[in-house]
Amino acid sequence: MTDASAPLLPPEQRQEHHDIEEPSHPTDDAEIARRLEEGLSPTDVVDFEDLLRVQPDAVISFLADQGTRKLGSFMTEDVEVLPLMQKGTIWTLGSSLQDINYQSTWEYRLATDNYKAKGFPSKVEVEAHVVTLRNAALPDDRGILNPLIGKWLDGSVSTKVFGLPAVHAVISFKWDKWARRVMLFEFICYLVWLIGFQAWIFLFQDENLDLSLRQLAHTTSGICTIVAAIVALIGMAPFLYIEFCTITEYGAKRWLSVWNVLDVLTYVLQIVISVMFFTRWQVKSDTLSILAAIQVLSLWWKVQYFARAFQQMRNTFLNTVVAVIRDVRWFMLLLLVTLWGFAGAYYILYRDEQSTTKFDSPWRALTSVFTIMMGDVDTDLFYNSKKPLVGCIILVVFLVLMVMVLLNLLIAIMSDAAARASDDDGTKFLCSKAELIDELESSLPGWLKQDSWYPQYIHFLKANTDVNKNKNLEGKLWTLEASVNSSEDNGDDDLVEGVREELKGLKAEMGELKKMLQEALGQGHANGGADHAGKGHSPGLVSSAVSSVTSFLPGGAK
Secondary structure (H helix, E strand, O other): OOOOOHHHOOHHHHHHHHHOOOOOOOOOHHHHHHHHHHOOOOOOOOEHHHHHHHOHHHHHHHHHHHOEEEEEEEEEEOOOOHHHHHHOOOEEEEEOOOOOOHHHHHHHHHHHOOOOOOOOOOEEEEEEEEEOOEOOOOOHHHOOHHHHHHHHHOOOOOHHHHHOHHHHHHHHHHHHHHHHHHHHHHHHHHHHHHHHHHHHHHHHHOOOOOOOHHHHOOOHHHHHHHHHHHHHHHHHHHHHHHHHHHHHHHHHHHHOOHHHHHHHHHHHHHHHHHHHHHHOOOOOOHHHHHHHHHHHHHHHHOHHHHHOOOHHHOOOHHHHHHHHHHHHHHHHHHHHHHHHHHHHHHHHHOOOOOOOHHHOOHHHHHHHHHHHHOOOOOHHHHHOOOOHHHHHHHHHHHHHHHHHHHHHHHHHHHHHHHHHHOOOHHHHHHHHHHHHHHHHHHHOOHHHOOHHHOOOEEEEEEEOHHHHHHHHHHHHHHHHHHHHHHHHHOOOHHHHHHHHHHHHHHHHHHHHHHHHHHHHHHHHHHHOHHHHHOOOOOHHHHHHHHHHHHHHOOOOOO
């Protein structure tokens, strides 16, 4: 397999990189099981297929506990990792080796495609990690994503599993390496399909429906209409192929979902409309117009499919709607039954008044009470009837019960459901990307796939949020003290006094913490090397903690 990380190394280190020998891979299942139970060491080599075969029930727990290993950390300029810190994401690269010269590799990578920011640079700490399982990025059921998506579709795991560092790293690598470009190609095909069909809609509107297809092809507008219909079919073709491959890969049970049902509906409508147009079968009927209207809405609705892959739209409209409907379906049934009850009451009340056409049939009575619920109240309709008192009493009860009580309860339930739908939106976003990646892998022809898409190991870099948060805390303390001094100069005595008291209290607490750590440090020195080797305090660790606390105190602890 092609080594994907060697080109990212500085030229003087590439030979050293190739000279490193990876430990041998055990072939005995018993030996693999023993290593997995004892915990993988940095020299162990285990494929994801081995884990899936030997310990299928422990896949999730292994990914959570031993899925990644920290290689080390180093300091770099914040302008190089600014996108990493702003988006809360990770950077990935592939390699044939589990252990690499991580600092040189990543510094070369950052220098190659760094983010040019304005202002002066400062140092931040970043951490280099590696996914411990070899060949975790392989396609289909040989890699991590396909089995996990299968478990998720079966309802055996939640979307939180896609937020595990090992799974997150594989998703990010595949997306950045190739899936984003393939997704962009799909989006272009979709635009071709959408624009072609929209053009056909406008051209077909003015078409002479008495002409045959041959006669239509001899007119300029007819040629344009035929071309637009063909373009729409060409734009649909890749999606039809992808859907077929997805059904073959997942099976009918796992394939069945809201997205896929809508997709199939769109394909069927497009084919039926095209057949009716080219064969000139019932082109004058209302059926073609109705199908075309539904298809227009279906195509615009399909935009939500691509919205799943965008960071800014991670919680898509359709996902929110599905979650809300799932929560309010029984309440909606109660609302519908209540609505039907009032419709029946008005229908029987005005059965002998033919002039009151809004309630002269069950269907019209239902639509009338629905429009009243939406605010379109015509009181003259009830005043001018033969039973104005009864009609107005029913109207008041309906408005109080439906509009003031049940509708507001529905809004509250829907708001709560929408809020819950946005919970864990980060892991749901990763799950959507993983599903898209797996669908693309199942449909891409073999000649298009490259070896560099499937390296043996995935390395990733992330910002050390703990250290960087401490730096932000230090800056906030200094800013707070500067703000107090500035306010004092401007004469804001009350504000200055309140903030200064809070600042003194914070300094006092941190001073006590410093004193306790210094006492622990002294005790650690007194205990000697034996305690350091056992359960005693580590002088280096305590010294680092004391230094960190001291650095937080502007002007030192008082």
